[in-house]
Structures are given as structure tokens and as C-alpha cells.
Amino acid sequence: MTAPSVFVAAEAAPPQPGSPDVRLATPEDDQFVEALQALAFGPGRFARTAFRVRERFPIDPSLSLIAEVNGIACGSVWMTPISVGGLDGYLLGPLATHPNFRKRGAGKLLAREVTRLALERGEGGFVLLVGDRDYYCPLGWVPTELGAIEFPGPVDPARVLVYSADPTMAARLSGPIKAFGAGKRS
């Protein structure tokens, strides 16, 4: 049975109070995630540079999370394993919360939780993203060296942010985005 999402439940149950929880996504969430990304980013989402990264390197479904309020799916985040300059890590995104459920902490919970899950595997050392400093820097993301990381399309270098337990990571990341493990194989 398809899990309830805001798209099927919102009209019957208009925005309710409640705090968000997160859980792993399942294939039954695919329709909800597609509709949410379409709503949050519009048709231009396929032209976004981050989308091009995900076209080349698949997302990790075991790092795909759903936010729920009162059991209703209302937010989503994906993670793509990548490497930069021989260092393995992850690209976070897209992150989106349905407009009816914003400002309850779902977005930050999703970003924090997917980052914790990814890094605690001990296989990748950073979580990169392209996003607003005002949103992500209070969560621990820091700016990278301007223009050092090469994306397969245009990005605003000031929005390329990284989270890592290693305080030298932001200065060390340099070069094109490649597949996870690319550095070890070369």
C-alpha cells in the first residue's frame, strides 16, 4: 500500500500541528518524492547542475530519507556518493519540504540525519552541497575554496558548501566530481 503523503492526505487533513520524524524512503515513496521535487524546483530542475551530477552518478537509495508529520510524508532528501580529488564523500540534494509543512524543522532534520547516516559508515569523509549559506552554515557546513571543485555545469561557487569532521576538508577539496572510489582505483 502506498504510504500516505501530503499530496494524497493534505486535502482530507489540512496542515496539522506536529513535529517531523525521519525514516528511510522505500520504492513506494517514489511518486511522492517526484511530485515534491516538481513542486519545489519546477520543470527547470532537470537543467540544474546538481541534477547532472546525479545523472552521472546514481543516488544511494539507502541514504534516501523521508520526513513525516503525524505519519504523513512531507519532505525528502537524497544523497549521491561521489569523489573529489581522490577523496570520497557525498553530494546532498535535492532537499525539499512541502510548503504546507515548512518551518517545522523537517528540512534541517533531513539534512542532519542523512549526513550523520552517511558519515558514520566511515567510507566517505565529507558531505558537499550547493545551497544557501544562511540555511546550511548554522548546521555546520562551511564554504569551499571558490571555484576549486569542478561541477559538470555552472554553479555559484559561493554556494558550494561542505560538512566534514575534518576541519581541513574545505581547503583540500579540489578538482572534478568523479565516481565514489575513483581515487582508490586510479
Ligand SMILES: CC(C)(COP(=O)(O)OP(=O)(O)OC[C@H]1O[C@@H](n2cnc3c(N)ncnc32)[C@H](O)[C@@H]1OP(=O)(O)O)[C@@H](O)C(=O)NCCC(=O)NCCS
Ligand atoms: C529549503 C527548505 C528545504 C526548508 O525546509 P523546512 O522544512 O521549512 O526547513 P526547516 O523547518 O528546517 O527550517 C526553516 C527555517 O529556515 C529558513 N530558511 C528556509 N529556506 C532558507 C534559505 N534558503 N536560506 C536561509 N534560510 C532559509 C526559514 O525561514 C526558517 O527559518 P525560521 O526557523 O527562523 O522560521 C524548503 O523551504 C524547500 O523545500 N524549499 C524549496 C526547495 C529548496 O530550495 N531546497 C534547498 C535546495 S539546497
